[in-house]
Amino acid sequence: ETSFDVYAIRQQFPVLNREVKGKPLVYFDNAATTQKPQVVIDALVNYYTGYNANIHRGIHTLAEEATAAFEATRDAIKEFVNAESREQIIFTKGTTEGINLVAQTWGRQNIQAGDEIIISNMEHHSNIVPWYILCQEKGAVLKVIPISDEGELDMEAFEKLLSPKTKLVSVVHVSNALGTINPVKTIIEKAHQVGALALVDGAQSTVHLDIDVQALGCDFFVFSSHKLYGPTGMGALYGKKDILEAMPVYQGGGEMIKEVYFDNIIYNDLPYKYEAGTPNIADAIAFKSALDFTKGIGKENIRQHENELLAYATAQLEAIPGLRIIGQAKQKISVISFVIDNVHPQDIGILLDNRGIAVRTGNHCAQPLMDRLCIRGTTRASFAMYNTKEEVDVLIAGLQKAIKLLA
Numbered sequence: 001e002t003s004f005d006v007y008a009i010r011q012q013f014p015v016l017n018r019e020v021k022g023k024p025l026v027y028f029d030n031a032a033t034t035q036k037p038q039v040v041i042d043a044l045v046n047y048y049t050g051y052n053a054n055i056h057r058g059i060h061t062l063a064e065e066a067t068a069a070f071e072a073t074r075d076a077i078k079e080f081v082n083a084e085s086r087e088q089i090i091f092t093k094g095t096t097e098g099i100n101l102v103a104q105t106w107g108r109q110n111i112q113a114g115d116e117i118i119i120s121n122m123e124h125h126s127n128i129v130p131w132y133i134l135c136q137e138k139g140a141v142l143k144v145i146p147i148s149d150e151g152e153l154d155m156e157a158f159e160k161l162l163s164p165k166t167k168l169v170s171v172v173h174v175s176n177a178l179g180t181i182n183p184v185k186t187i188i189e190k191a192h193q194v195g196a197l198a199l200v201d202g203a204q205s206t207v208h209l210d211i212d213v214q215a216l217g218c219d220f221f222v223f224s225s226h227k228l229y230g231p232t233g234m235g236a237l238y239g240k241k242d243i244l245e246a247m248p249v250y251q252g253g254g255e256m257i258k259e260v261y262f263d264n265i266i267y268n269d270l271p272y273k274y275e276a277g278t279p280n281i282a283d284a285i286a287f288k289s290a291l292d293f294t295k296g297i298g299k300e301n302i303r304q305h306e307n308e309l310l311a312y313a314t315a316q317l318e319a320i321p322g323l324r325i326i327g328q329a330k331q332k333i334s335v336i337s338f339v340i341d342n343v344h345p346q347d348i349g350i351l352l353d354n355r356g357i358a359v360r361t362g363n364h365c366a367q368p369l370m371d372r373l374c375i376r377g378t379t380r381a382s383f384a385m386y387n388t389k390e391e392v393d394v395l396i397a398g399l400q401k402a403i404k405l406l407a
C-alpha cells in the first residue's frame, strides 16, 4: 500500500474545484499542459510580493534573495535529471526554445552541405521545424525513422539510416500524440557509434518517467516546466559540458558577456553564456516548487496511479463500438488517442466540453504523424496525478452520449 491519496492531491490544485458549463471540471488535457498546485501559485505571488528584483547584478538584499531562489531552481533541475553539474542546465522558455537553441548554435557551427539529421515520424513540430530550417540553410538532409502501425519506431530501419553522414539524431522520448515510450538509450548508443550526437525531446517524458541524463548518455535533453505542474514560459536545456562550452553563443545581450568593447567581446561562462537578458525569474523560481511538489508525492507513486488510470480507461474505451485507439505501443505513458467511425474529433471535443470534460482534438502538432497513420486527427485524453477513475467514468458516459448524437 502506498500513501498516495488522489483526493488529498486534488485539494492542492485550486482550478480543479471549478465548474465548466455547470459541471465539475474533468481535466484530461494534461499532455498539453498540467494544472498548477497551490505551492507553485504561492511561489509566484511570494516573489512578486516579497522580493521582486533583477538577479545577478544587484548587491542589495532583494536582488540577493531573488538570485538565490532563481539559482536554487538550477540545482533542483540538475538533481531532477541527474546532470553532472549545475553549469550544464541552461534556462529556456521551454522545449521549443531548447531545440531551437541547439539548432542555431551547435547546428549552425557543425552542420554542412550533405550532412544528415535523423528525426522520427512521430515528432512534435518543434522537433521538425528547427531542423528543417537548418537543413534548408545548410543544404543538409533530414532523414525520418519510420514507425509501425502500432506507433512504435522501426529500429531496423533506423539502423539502416545511420551512416558517417549522420551528424545528429533528435528524437522524442515519449510521443505526445500516442504515448509511446521510445527506446532512447539504444537510439543514443547507435547514434554515437557513427559519431553523431543525440538530442532527446523530454517534453512529455519528464513528468512520467525517471530521467537520468548520464545513464541515457544523451548530448542534449530538453523539456518544459508547464508539463510538469510548473509555470509556462520556462524550461531547461541539458547538454554535455564540452559540447556546451564549444558551441557558439545564442542570443546576445546582458548577462551572457564578461567584457564588451566595440571591437572585442568576451563571453560569459556556462550556463550564463546562453542566458542573455533578464530571464523569467518568477516562473523559474516557481518551477522549483513544482519539482519539490512532485518529489514529495513520489514519481513512482504518481506513475502507478497514472498507469492504473490508463489501463482502466483503455479497457472501457476499447469496449465502445466503432472506437479505435491510435497508438498501441507496448511501452506507453498515460495518453490515449482515439478515433471514432464517422465522427469528427472536433465534434466530440465540443460535446465533451459541454459536459465539463477537457480533451484535446486535432493533429497534436504532429501533422506528419497523422499523415503516416492516414488520419486527420484524434481525440486525446491524457492523465495526470490528480485524475480519478470517477472522471474516466464521466468521460466514457460523455463519449457514449456524443456518439449517439453524432454517429
Ligand code: PMP
Pocket (backbone or CB within 6 Å): 031, 032, 093, 094, 095, 096, 097, 124, 126, 127, 172, 174, 175, 176, 201, 203, 204, 224, 365
Ligand atoms: N515536444 C513534445 C513531445 C511536446 O509534447 C511539446 C508540447 N506539446 C513540445 C515538444 C513543445 O513544448 P513547448 O510548447 O513547451 O515548447
